[in-house]
Amino acid sequence: MSLSDSDREVVVDELGREPTPAEAALFENLWSEHCAYRSSRPLLGAFESEGEQVIIGPGDDAAVIALPEPSGEGNSETYITMGIESHNHPSYVDPFDGAATGVGGIVRDTLSMGAYPIALLDSLYFGDFEREHSRYLLEGVVEGISHYGNCIGVPTVGGSVDFHERYEGNPLVNVACVGLTNEDRMITAIAQKPGNKLVLVGNATGRDGLGGASFASEDLSEDAETEDRPAVQVGDPYSEKLLIEANEQLIEEELIESARDLGAAGLGGASSELVAKGGLGADIDLEAVHQREPNMNALEILLAESQERMCYEVTPGNVDRVAEIADRFDLGCSVIGEVTDTGWYVCRFDGEVAVDAPAEFLGEGAPMNDLDHVEPEQPETDLPDVPLDEAFETIIGAPSTASKRWVYRQYDHEVGVRTSVPPGDDAAVLAIRETEGEDGAGTGLALSSGAAPNWTETAPYDGARAVALENATNIAAKGATPLAAVDCLNGGNPEKPDVYGGFKGIVDGLADMCAELSVPVVGGNVSLYNDSPTGPIPPTPTLAMAGTKAGYDAPGLAATADTDLVLVGDRGLDEGTPRLGGSEYLARFGGTDSFPELPENPADVVEALSQIAQFDSTVAVHDVSHGGLAVSLAEMIDEDVGLDVSLPGDAPAAELFHEQPGRALVATTDLDAVEAVFNGVAPVERVGTGTDDGTLRIDTGEETIRVDAMTVAERRDVIERELD
Structure with a gap:
């Protein structure tokens, strides 16, 4: 990890001094492309994210959407949450743990909104299926997703799998999660009040995942599978299941004021963003963090991306009860500091101040990139001449268009007993029984997720428009009306004008079609620098869309x-x-x-x-x-x-x-x-x-x-x- 010279100058100018080692590492991770969206944020304003159904849009851990009444008149009191994230680089280095922790992270994003996770969708992209390495990655990723999802009891109900030679050196693992909540249960990642305590609940902190955010913001090297292994987190789904149930109890007893899961940039990322969003500050004692490895220093405690951890804002009077619930579920619990009214993020370690910086500057101070782009051109027509029966046999058996039964039969899609239409159809349908119609049938929630790398490689803008339309058509084929969507925008190295041009094309195409369909894009994730010695990936705009219908038959x-x-x-x-x-x-x-x-x-x-x-x-x-x-x-x-x-x-x-x-x-x-x-x-x-x-x-x-x-x-x- 190293802070670039240009960023260091900005930091020194703001702080009036050289950053400490912990500060430099924290800035380097929080200002990475993965966290700060330095190349993509200038483009993301193209998305329309508002609508009468949108309770919370982009910017929080997950979006919150009100389900419509079965009658179609107005919104019900039942909300869903939607979130999506990528775990691309980690899944190349360690396909099992990389994919598994991607599931764990998006589930915790759901928990931090006061929601209970009810469904997962995964969209996976690998190199040529004929290559042994692509199959190795496929098997490891699917095993990681199925192991984690099955253990925590959240059904994987849909997604997509595509094969394309340009993913050979950089596969994509995009995972979406849908949760269920309501107005009374809902919380946010915005700190509420000075004097409240910051409480860390979950697994002990180790040294795994150090620098994960910065690792995700650089091209993969030939030696990534060995050299970058320490940047990959290691998951424990059984602890995550305990965390899910503990979080449910904390929400039911109204003990939480705000919450953020510990993902990219670890404790430093979660706690600084939590208070910055509330216009507040924090004073944190890093030595109070429960640890599982000896002699950890301030930087390691601050930036380790150890999994199954949540940061809660808790009133002083509720701290003991939170600790009791954590103990009941055999989870660690540490009071690590408190919310302040200073606007400064301060971390202390071993009697010294390790970090002392404006919280808002940490989260929002990264300079945006002004990059050149080249508009892609559509190819000329030059068609092959292939016997029709040969072409038919080949296309129905091509790995990208063939049956994905081998993948989804490894997922438990029935746990939770909500799944009405299982994987293998155009869209999954879940039964949301909390919203009762006149006939008592409740509401059906249709879910579709995926992209089409052949489309967006050929024509980034038109291909992305087609991706949005195809997901909406999947929803409609089950008799549902599209409600909202989240996106995971994957691209190569944005510093290459042709790559950035393709990325800009998929952003604009997805935004334009979603607007035409009146489907607000309420959140998402950006993953750039998906580039390797084999070249950049195709621009890949994964879209996860939800729709609703009266009843759940389709x-x-x-x-x-x-x-x-x-x-x-x-x-x-x-x-x-x-x-x-x-x-x-x-x-x-x-x-x-x-x-x-x-x-x-x-x-x-x-x-x-x-x-x-x-x-x-x-x-x-x-x-x-x-x-x-x-x-x-x-x-x-x-x-x-x-x-x-x-x-x-x-x-x-x-x-x-x-x-x-x-x-x-x-x-x-x-x-x-x-x-x-x-x-x-x-x-x-x-x-x-x-x-x-x-x-x-x-x-x-x-x-x-x-x-x-x-x-x-x-x-x-x-x-x-x-x-x-």
């Missing part, structure tokens, strides 16, 4: 016999032929093309699809995006249900494999109802019927693709087949 994916199969949505035509840019087809067979045009009225398309999905006559709804129509059709058959399909156009490869989102396949017994809802909104085309023979037949006019459900399932289980 149409599935499988069609039934004697139903009409309808394709709804604009076909993205360019002079009569859909564009293949960003498709898995081009990723597999080479060639280039521009990205498909998106619908001009995306909000209307999403609203209409949500309405259709609620009809009794609707048997199945499935969005059409990754892998195109080919993959969506393959996912709608099983051993008992087949499909007879006729392609709508004259370019079968383009029709089958282009990936324009905002489209869906609907299996219905009332074609007229579908046409009526989409009249004036988007085209509706009957493309086939359901059968009872478990065979998919696709007639292109020139040839027929014929494949049975067993063959499709075997082809799509490539990940499970290769790893088990």
